[in-house]
Amino acid sequence: MANLLEQLRKMTVVVADTGDLASIEKFKPQDTTTNPSLITAAAQMPEYQVIVDETLLQAKKDAGESASKAAILSLAFDRLAVSFGKKILDIVPGRVSTEVDARLSYDTEGTVKKAHFLISEYEKAGIDRKRVLIKIAATWEGIRAAEILEKEGIHCNLTLLFGLHQAIACAEAGITLISPFVGRILDWYKKDTGKDYAPAEDPGVLSVTTIYNYYKKFGYKTEVMGASFRNIGEITELAGSDLLTISPGLLKELEATEGTLVRKLDPANAATMDITKITVDKATFDAMHAADRMATDKLSEGIDGFAKALETLEALLANRLAQLESGVAVGAAA
Template sequence: MDQNLLERLKAYTVVVADTGDINSIEKFRPQDATTNPSLITAAAQMPEYTDIVSGALGWARKEAGQGADAGAIVGLAIDRLAVDFGLRILKIVPGRVSTEVDARLSYDAQATVDKARRIIRLYEEAGASRERILIKIASTWEGIRAAEVLEKEGIRCNLTLLFGVHQAIACAEAGVTLISPFVGRILDWYLKDTGRASYPPAEDPGVVSVTRIYNYYKKHGYKTEVMGASFRNIDEIKELAGCDLLTIAPKLLAELASARGDLPRKLDPEAARAMSIEKIRMDEATFRAMHAADRMASEKLSEGIDGFSKALATLEGLLRERLEKGAAS
């Protein structure tokens, strides 16, 4: 059968749509979908989603009650908006949707737990099962500890902004459901740091990092799933064929769907189990020492948290503006 590369990839790997754009999800029909603050902020500014934004603000006004200030209403609306996008996505995909906790809570384990519980409560009040929701949390030490608590409560977690093997090992030992190592952002860092214009696909530092994590997990029998994320080109995706999951932006999904050719499996659990890979004992001191020694992981984690925090601030401004317009009309 003459299959395109997207269809061939689905034979080895669960394909996930990396977008808040519901129309794109309907087009490509992935198994799962992931969102983040940047994607939700972008989607919230599209005219076709005005009804979701208006609905979230209306709900937040009622929830906050008479006399509530704009900040309280906007805070509630952001949670509602993320859940409302997620609920619409769940009507399209057969699997799971990932919804992210406020990135500004990334170094506060208890606040992260509280926010995650609130998000799950909103989903469940709307009739969604928690088994279909992944709570996205940044892979700080505090975020991983929060995820450990949540997993014990049956709240499944997707640990994001993951750049180093130390983060991956800590996540697996905490029993998290899934991790999202960021392939393209790792490549970005190395291109800038080395001054190189490119890497051969198999030597792409992001590809090498995810391959190492995948093999480590399979060798040592961890159940945590590996979902490569943040791709810059389809060559990176092809090099990771066989990864548990890959979350891919609509532009690259379209490229895969229009391309033909062979797509050999590159990552294989049986091959990984046959490898000689030393197990690393992970505790807080080891994690922090490895993180400090990994300049790329340290810089990209901080940068990623800052980026998602800025996206949330932009979304807050957008919602506040619409709230004021609504009050004035």
């Protein structure tokens, strides 16, 4: 009997949620997603020190003698994300998601500018923009930035998505892909209610199912990629989703598990459902967001978390740059 991972690949595009190149080599996903936390983890692995060092030194050189340490580190982070992205694209046949600085989540203009820079770095390396998804938090401002980028042929992945209002706004803006966070929704409900949930009743699973059916019912082209899983039960309940981005640990568990995988999400079924269509303007978005405590809490928390992960990475890069500068000085003196 085929394992669950093999069966899942036949109905859903499997994406690896990691910045670790060895894991990507092992599981051979179609696409890969990264974020500041994953890049930070990868950057601390000894096997990637050369990538980090080369990126830091080049960023310092390109920033110029008068550049501040903050400017050098900001450039280095963007370049590092692209460096890992380029390595990943040597392995996967599809796309890589590269994230915009989470501190720009409420800044439409700043997000567009940062996305332009990231895409330019990929294109300078000879990589077609079609193979890159710019990852942006699904705030109203982030969705508006993504709408601008999509019209320019820059495809986007809207992340930190917890509510139907965010999903509808993304679809109406013509976004390429959304990443609803299954596990983080479950975390919130478990903490709020004190209950445990079976996979079929998991609030994160139910949220993604609702979004998927809404999209298919009304013919939206935006792809649904479930993300942030806590167990393989959540994954199997979403078999049939357009894509699922899965951590290496859960990919390994799926690969080691045999059984029959039943498709749970199907566009033909969604087409027959009685679903009310909602138009989401800013007032509706704000009202629905305010009424959804979970989405309000988790969006804010997620942005803060990614921002802190970025600050952690910047501190690591600053420390490493100081070591490199010290080494250069010693070498020069000798």
